[in-house]
Amino acid sequence: xxxFAQLIKxxxxxxxxxxxxxxxxxxxxxxxxxxxxxxxxILSHRRPPRPVNTTLLRIWANExxxxxxxxxxxxxxxxxxxxxxxxxxxxxxxxxSDKSLTEYLQEIIALKKKSxxxxxxxxxxxxxxxxxxERFVFTKLITGSLRIGVSQKLMTRALSKAEDxxxxxxxxxxxxxxxPNTITFQELILDEKSSDYLSKPYPFYLAYPIxxxxxxxxxxxxxxxxxxxxxxxxxxxxRESEIYVWSRGEELVTDKYPEFQSFVxxxxxxxxxxxxxxxFPEGEIGTFNDLQTRIGRKTIxxxxxxxxxxxxxxxxxxxxxxxxxxxxxxxxxxxxxEQLYDSIKDKIKSFQLSERVLLxxxxxxxxxxxxxxxMKSEGLMIKRNDSTYQVGRKKxxxxxWKIEPLVIDAVLTYAMRGHGRRSNLFTDYTFALxxxxxxxxKELVTFAKAYSGLTDAEFRKVDDFIxxxxxxxxGPVRSVTPKLVFEIGFEGIALSKRHKSGVATRFPxxxxxxxxxxxxxxxxxxxxxxxxx
Amino acid sequence: MKIxxxxxNDKGIYCQQADVYLDPxxxxxxxxxxxxxxxxxxxxxxxxxxHHTNIPIIRHRLGEINVTGKEWGETFVINNVKFSxxxxxxxxxxxQIRVEHKGEVWxxxxxxxxxxxxISVPYEVVKCDTFITECTxxxxxxxxxxxxxxxxEINNWWAENKADGKxxxxxxxxxxxxxxxxxxxxxxxxxxxxxxxxENMTNVLRPMVDFPPxxxxxxxxxxxxxxxxxxxxxxxxxxxxxxxxxxxxxTGSASxxxxxxxxxxxxxxxKGFVLSDxxxxxxxxxxxxxxxxxxxxxxxxxxxxxxxxxxxxxxDARTEKTxxxxxxxxxxxxxETEKEIQQ
Numbered sequence: 071x072x073x074f075a076q077l078i079k080x081x082x083x084x085x086x087x088x089x090x091x092x093x094x095x096x097x098x099x100x101x102x103x104x105x106x107x108x109x110x111x112i113l114s115h116r117r118p119p120r121p122v123n124t125t126l127l128r129i130w131a132n133e134x135x136x137x138x139x140x141x142x143x144x145x146x147x148x149x150x151x152x153x154x155x156x157x158x159x160x161x162x163x164x165x166x167s168d169k170s171l172t173e174y175l176q177e178i179i180a181l182k183k184k185s186x187x188x189x190x191x192x193x194x195x196x197x198x199x200x201x202x203x204e205r206f207v208f209t210k211l212i213t214g215s216l217r218i219g220v221s222q223k224l225m226t227r228a229l230s231k232a233e234d235x236x237x238x239x240x241x242x243x244x245x246x247x248x249x250p251n252t253i254t255f256q257e258l259i260l261d262e263k264s265s266d267y268l269s270k271p272y273p274f275y276l277a278y279p280i281x282x283x284x285x286x287x288x289x290x291x292x293x294x295x296x297x298x299x300x301x302x303x304x305x306x307x308x309r310e311s312e313i314y315v316w317s318r319g320e321e322l323v324t325d326k327y328p329e330f331q332s333f334v335x336x337x338x339x340x341x342x343x344x345x346x347x348x349x350f351p352e353g354e355i356g357t358f359n360d361l362q363t364r365i366g367r368k369t370i371x372x373x374x375x376x377x378x379x380x381x382x383x384x385x386x387x388x389x390x391x392x393x394x395x396x397x398x399x400x401x402x403x404x405x406x407x408e409q410l411y412d413s414i415k416d417k418i419k420s421f422q423l424s425e426r427v428l429l430x431x432x433x434x435x436x437x438x439x440x441x442x443x444x445m446k447s448e449g450l451m452i453k454r455n456d457s458t459y460q461v462g463r464k465k466x467x468x469x470x471w472k473i474e475p476l477v478i479d480a481v482l483t484y485a486m487r488g489h490g491r492r493s494n495l496f497t498d499y500t501f502a503l504x505x506x507x508x509x510x511x512k513e514l515v516t517f518a519k520a521y522s523g524l525t526d527a528e529f530r531k532v533d534d535f536i537x538x539x540x541x542x543x544x545g546p547v548r549s550v551t552p553k554l555v556f557e558i559g560f561e562g563i564a565l566s567k568r569h570k571s572g573v574a575t576r577f578p579x580x581x582x583x584x585x586x587x588x589x590x591x592x593x594x595x596x597x598x599x600x601x602x603x
Numbered sequence: 604m605k606i607x608x609x610x611x612n613d614k615g616i617y618c619q620q621a622d623v624y625l626d627p628x629x630x631x632x633x634x635x636x637x638x639x640x641x642x643x644x645x646x647x648x649x650x651x652x653x654h655h656t657n658i659p660i661i662r663h664r665l666g667e668i669n670v671t672g673k674e675w676g677e678t679f680v681i682n683n684v685k686f687s688x689x690x691x692x693x694x695x696x697x698x699q700i701r702v703e704h705k706g707e708v709w710x711x712x713x714x715x716x717x718x719x720x721x722i723s724v725p726y727e728v729v730k731c732d733t734f735i736t737e738c739t740x741x742x743x744x745x746x747x748x749x750x751x752x753x754x755x756e757i758n759n760w761w762a763e764n765k766a767d768g769k770x771x772x773x774x775x776x777x778x779x780x781x782x783x784x785x786x787x788x789x790x791x792x793x794x795x796x797x798x799x800x801x802e803n804m805t806n807v808l809r810p811m812v813d814f815p816p817x818x819x820x821x822x823x824x825x826x827x828x829x830x831x832x833x834x835x836x837x838x839x840x841x842x843x844x845x846x847x848x849x850x851x852x853x854t855g856s857a858s859x860x861x862x863x864x865x866x867x868x869x870x871x872x873x874k875g876f877v878l879s880d881x882x883x884x885x886x887x888x889x890x891x892x893x894x895x896x897x898x899x900x901x902x903x904x905x906x907x908x909x910x911x912x913x914x915x916x917x918x919d920a921r922t923e924k925t926x927x928x929x930x931x932x933x934x935x936x937x938x939e940t941e942k943e944i945q946q
Contacts, residue, residue, distance in 0.1 A: 082864065082868075083868075083873060083874060084873060085868075085871055085873075135743060137743050137912075138912070138915065140911075141743060141908065141912055142743075144908045145742050145743055145744045148744070148905070149863060149865075150865055151864070154863070154864060155744060158743075158745075158746070158862065159743045159744055161746070489865075494860075494863055494865055494866060495865075495869070526870075
């Protein structure tokens, strides 16, 4: 545990990629095989299920700190992280535990089935037997969210260096479902073919936003253009008469989309498709908001299936006749995909093709991008015809060219303290627009929350304003004198009954602080609604 | 209704009986000053009274002012009100102000810490009826590690950076923190370089404290000269061109705020050292208890939360709005040092 906590501390305290890779590489070279498997699991977000709910964690931590619960809560709002708050308020003692990371995780797994009395005893003993930073990491393992700015890519690179295994091959091995509690390091990393090959997805290839002018890409004949659909990027695997659907977040979501079960038997075994899952109500592409009604549900009712059916919009094919074809040129993979589509399109309505748009000049491409809202896409994908299907986010062959966001000027009305890097600063904001009520008075109505888009210096200025202009406090939230106007950008917009304003926006974010505008100059809900196409 | 001995108005903490302000934030006739930080000693008062060791500091910052120096514990009477200054342990020359009239005693802490830092005269408990206290770090999340351990951590960090062939840049406020760090840096590791604001302030304090030698970073200083050595700089220098010229370097910051992971990451500092010139949670509670006061007034910091907790403990506690730094402490001090750079 000591070495793992030291690793996390180093990763957490550096902004420099090479420092992080070096720290990880050194750690992997020295750690036991069991600890290595667990470290990989934790850094790729495969954590044991949470053994204790956060309410009990707070109460039990509070008992050791011997303070009233409200004081704990206030401290938590200010610190901005539960595990960090717990680690800070519990006193450090002279006792010290030397258990390994694996021992701790096995105990945490076993803890889930224990009684509350045993759980509390276990936590009290271990909190007191760890130093501050170890206590923080231990609590993080229990609460289950260790976000320390280490991407899976970065971890894979370090592991590849430490074990001398090819990075892309390693990325593939780490995909899919594997249980750190049962798999050995040998099986996971070193063996040629892992046991759960059947459901294993390939790493996704991700595009960078286009830089500069699109004509810098050279001859348009070398490129293919598709729309960039606004749903869930997914990988659908059909092997040995089973279907597996993975989301980009490496979550197995097969059960959420029963529509796709009919693919088995029609799409041949040994096929893997890269596609977007889209809502398709009333025979048309729906909004992301429509899709959201499907994402959150544990069970999908028949009425919901009828109301918001989904389709797969296929981009690419990665495996064909059981062969990994990621190294074929994009144009050849697309021909295979299009042939497959033609052979089954009359039989499965929920399998569609993301059409390539035939364009001959960059002017055409630019014009096509302008049609994105009408097509219900987020913009365009521009892919080099001879590109292989690569691993992770790489520059050069695939580019995304999103449309400019919709913009509106809104008034800051509520603020909440941020988390992580932004803890102790008010950085999570709620914005309002004008509306005329029944009494013909103008009032501000909340329409969106946003917490990114300002520089650190701007956040500090706004934070200072909030602290000096607080009207009321509601736990961590403060209402603020309406005075500041911000330009808010968002990707999409739809009518919504769940929102007070009657409108839901997609990806709202702050574009800039309009210090030149007064609140009277901000837009109205009517202005917002007029943007719904 | 009886007029309180000390009242809070738009200019500062006012003693009407004596017509004197304590640490006023707007210009007044008579001001008693706790210490030299910008939010406590402002420009424009007609007469200043402060501890004599604070005089060189405020003269350096405010120029030629009309100031009278006092000894620790020396009583001076203004219109029947007895005043005296007592060590606050915050920085060199920092005092608490004791005010007594008709048997009633009030104490205003200014800023204070109870740990002996070895360079400022240590905090002294002053018995009183009403205790006006800061609570910059008035949350149970703040528990300081003893100074000696933090200093060891800092010197080890410097030695490691030196082994890596890098320059160490350590941020601390130019008045107070910088000298506390300077005093304990291990000159066996290398040379201590300083930013102008820190060099100037340290020179003001050299007659009072024995500090290791420092070298000012000038235009002529080559970055090869700095390699393996340490540079003391004010927080506002972080990210400046002045610093960027020193590559390869590693940055560290010494502040109570470094207790929070977010605070360090937000400032993009490589290493945070939790070292504060203010009280932590338990030293606030202990010092309040030791004064024997029943009435507590919290002036800056997490005042609402802290005074609510004090009321639960049975104190008659409240908060008063002042213009002392509070939550924005670090920022305002950064602004302060920026002013110093311009001077």
